[in-house]
Amino acid sequence: MATQLEGSATRLLMEGPRQTTTRTFQERRVVEGWRRVAAGRGCAFCLMLVGRGAIYSRTSVHFRSHDHCRCTGVLVYRRESEPPHVRRLQEQWREATAGLTGADAINAWRRYVDEHGL
Template sequence: MSQQSEFNAAGQAYYLAQVDISESLLERVASWWRGLSPQRAAEGSSAVMREYQALVSQSRSRSYAEGVKYHNAAREAATSKPAPESVWDGRDLAAESGKAKASYYVHTAPLRKEIQRGRLDDPEFIKALDEAMQSAGRNLALDAGRLAESGGRDALAEARENDAEVIGWYRKTDADPCGFCAMIASRGAAYSDYMEPDQFHAGCHCQTLPLFRGVEMPAEDARKRDEYLVRWNATEGSGADQLRNFQREFNEERKQRREAAEQSVMADQ
C-alpha cells in the first residue's frame, strides 16, 4: 500500500470510529434517560449527574485514544515515524466533567421550567411534560455525542500545536454538513482568523485532520473542497456578508433535503 493510500485509510478509519463513538453514546444516553422520571431528571441530583458524566467520560476516553492512534498512523504513513508522546498535553478531567455538567443543566432547563408550571393531575400538563422530557433527552443525547467526539478533536488539536511535522490541516465533512463546515472545507488547508477549525455543533461528525509533507488531501475530501469553493465564489457579498449568505443558502438547501427525505420515508410507510 502506498503512503497516500495508508494516509487515506487512516483518516477514513478515524472518521468512522468517531461516528460510532458518538452514535453509540447517543443510544446509551437515550436508554439511560428513559429510566429517569421527569422529576428526577429535572432535579439533576449529584447521583444523576455522576451517571451522565460517566457515560460521557467513557466515550470521550475512547475518542481521545482514537485521535492519538489516528495521528500516529497518518504521521507514520507520511514520515515513517509516529509522533513522540510529548505531542499530547493530556486530558483535563475536571474541565471535561464541568462541561458535561453544564451540558446537562442547559438541556434540562426547559424541563425544569415545564415541571414547575402545572399540576400532575392535569392530563394536558402531563402531555406537555412528556413532550418536554422527550425533547430534553434528545438534545442531551446529541450534545453528549458532541462532547464525546471532542476527545479525538482535542487530541488532534494538541498534535497540530505540538507536532512540527504537521504542515497544515483541513476540514473533512460528514455526509450532510452544515453551512459553516462546508465553508471551512472550501478553504482546504488555508484558514483565516474568523474560521475556527475546532468549532463543531451537536450532531456534527466533521473533523479537522492534519496534513504532512509527502501526502495530499484524500481525493474525496479534495472533491468536496472544490465543490464548496465553487459555491463560495458564486455567493454574493464579501467578508462577513458573504459568510452569512453562504451559510444561510447552504443551510436552507440542507433543510429542504432533510424534509424531502422525511416525507419520502413517510410516503413509503
C-alpha cells in the same frame, strides 16, 4: 430535551479525536496544517469551514464545533492541492456570496446550502 442531550453528547464524544488532531499538530513540526472534514451531510457552518481547506495553522489550531457536529480534522503533512470536494465548496461559496461580506455572506451561504441540498 432528548434531541438537545443527544447533540451535546455527540459534541463531547467527538472532542477526544479533535483534541488528538490539534494536539498532534501543535507538537509535531512535520505536520504543516490540518483541514476540517464533515461527516455525512454537514450543516452550512461546517461546510463553510470545510471549504476553507487546509488553512489551519498553529495560531488558529482550535477546532470550533457545535452540538450534533460530527466533523473531524485531518492532518496535512505537506502542502498539496485541495481535494476536489473542497475546491467544489470553494466555488460554491464564491457563487453564493458574490459581492457580499460578513453576516450577509454567511446568510446567503446558508440559503444556498438549504436550496441546493448540500
